[in-house]
Amino acid sequence: MEKRTLGRSDIAVSALGFGCWAIGGEWQGGDGQPLGWGAVDDAESERAILRAIELGVTFFDTADVYGTGHSEEVLGRAVAGRRSEVVIASKWGNLFDAGTRTAGPGPDVTPGYARRALTDTLRRLSTDYLDLYQFHINEGPLDAAAELRDACEEFVAEGLIRAYGWSTDDPERARLFAQGPHCATVQMNCNVLQDAPDMLALCDELNLAAINRGPLAMGVLTGKYASGAALPSGDIRATPPPWLTLFRDGGVAPEWQARFDAVRDILTSGGRTPAQGALAWLWARSPRTVPIPGIRTVAQAEQNAGALRFGPLTAEQMKEIETLLGR
Numbered sequence: 671m672e673k674r675t676l677g678r679s680d681i682a683v684s685a686l687g688f689g690c691w692a693i694g695g696e697w698q699g700g701d702g703q704p705l706g707w708g709a710v711d712d713a714e715s716e717r718a719i720l721r722a723i724e725l726g727v728t729f730f731d732t733a734d735v736y737g738t739g740h741s742e743e744v745l746g747r748a749v750a751g752r753r754s755e756v757v758i759a760s761k762w763g764n765l766f767d768a769g770t771r772t773a774g775p776g777p778d779v780t781p782g783y784a785r786r787a788l789t790d791t792l793r794r795l796s797t798d799y800l801d802l803y804q805f806h807i808n809e810g811p812l813d814a815a816a817e818l819r820d821a822c823e824e825f826v827a828e829g830l831i832r833a834y835g836w837s838t839d840d841p842e843r844a845r846l847f848a849q850g851p852h853c854a855t856v857q858m859n860c861n862v863l864q865d866a867p868d869m870l871a872l873c874d875e876l877n878l879a880a881i882n883r884g885p886l887a888m889g890v891l892t893g894k895y896a897s898g899a900a901l902p903s904g905d906i907r908a909t910p911p912p913w914l915t916l917f918r919d920g921g922v923a924p925e926w927q928a929r930f931d932a933v934r935d936i937l938t939s940g941g942r943t944p945a946q947g948a949l950a951w952l953w954a955r956s957p958r959t960v961p962i963p964g965i966r967t968v969a970q971a972e973q974n975a976g977a978l979r980f981g982p983l984t985a986e987q988m989k990e991i992e993t994l995l996g997r
């Protein structure tokens with residue numbers, strides 16, 4: 671499988687990653703808002719991880735809060751005995767209660783908490799080091815972040831992590847973290863319908879890898895949830911919180927559906943599935959992108975890994991998409 675290097679680090683990863691949010695299973699906010707993607711089958715999640723590894727996927731992105739620790743535990747079980755074959759990224763910053771599978775109250779942005787969270791993450795993953803540690807608070811305060819960046823440098827010096835980054839869509843925040851020599855990445859929302867030109871330019875300027883969350887626009891780009899499709903209760907997309915505008919009334923919001931429909935033929939060119947086309951757009955967008963589609967079945971792992979066979983979209987197709995989307 672094609673490889674990418676994580677920014678200024680020497681960490682090589684497959685050009686396709688594996689997003690581990692959904693495999694955390696069901697959990698909720700303090701207000702009862704579902705924060706998971708509905709029920710999952712842990713045995714199938716583990717099979718999906720192993721199949722992805724078999725197909726050449728080496729990069730796994732999780733967070734301590736996904737399923738309030740459960741995602742990390744499932745990933746740790748699946749890769750037990752194969753630690754050196756995989757590159758594991760996790761995140762910290764959100765408080766949670768694993769007993770009640772509830773997130774909150776609020777974030778904790780202190781260095782002391784970052785260290786405690788890292789200890790817990792390593793235990794759940796059954797490992798003694800993390801390849802990439804990411805600050806999970808998208809709009810976290812800049813002054814606290816400067817201290818967290820320095821704390822991450824200490825974690826690197828102690829051998830607890832190899833590199834770190836911020837999961838943020840704000841170039842100013844990413845720039846602050848990147849002042850640390852071992853900051854290697856920024857994780858940003860980016861897909862064919864939601865481009866991130868400022869963040870990608872920053873990655874070029876500062877030599878950071880662009881880890882792409884939401885590469886399938888949370889399922890909009892799979893074509894599965896067109897209006898009328900009923901998402902199960904317990905899935906965050908069925909009752910979306912205010913920030914999640916991609917879904918409404920149990921399916922894809924009509925304005926996003928229209929944009930997907932406009933580019934569907936290009937995405938499915940050459941026999942690709944829509945999801946494979948969405949990944950092909952990201953690989954064509956920049957040599958720094960590492961999409962991490964959320965995967966929870968063997969079939970999804972196979973389809974997404976299969977996307978690399980087709981290669982990136984052509985420059986002409988990329989241009990046509992810009993025209994069709996009016997960008």
Ligand SMILES: NC(=O)c1ccc[n+]([C@@H]2O[C@H](COP(=O)([O-])OP(=O)(O)OC[C@H]3O[C@@H](n4cnc5c(N)ncnc54)[C@H](OP(=O)(O)O)[C@@H]3O)[C@@H](O)[C@H]2O)c1
Binds near residue numbers: 732808
């Ligand atoms: N703040 C943060 O740092 C943050 C935020 C969001 C995400 N992330 C990371 O980014 C990852 C991916 O983002 P995401 O989960 O938001 O959304 P995504 O990857 O854009 O979309 C996931 C959706 O795609 C479906 N899917 C995946 N592969 C498919 C395939 N080949 N065919 C059909 N459907 C397929 C999934 O299946 P189902 O329809 O079966 O559910 C799900 O609906 C997460 O897992 C997480 O690791 C990080």
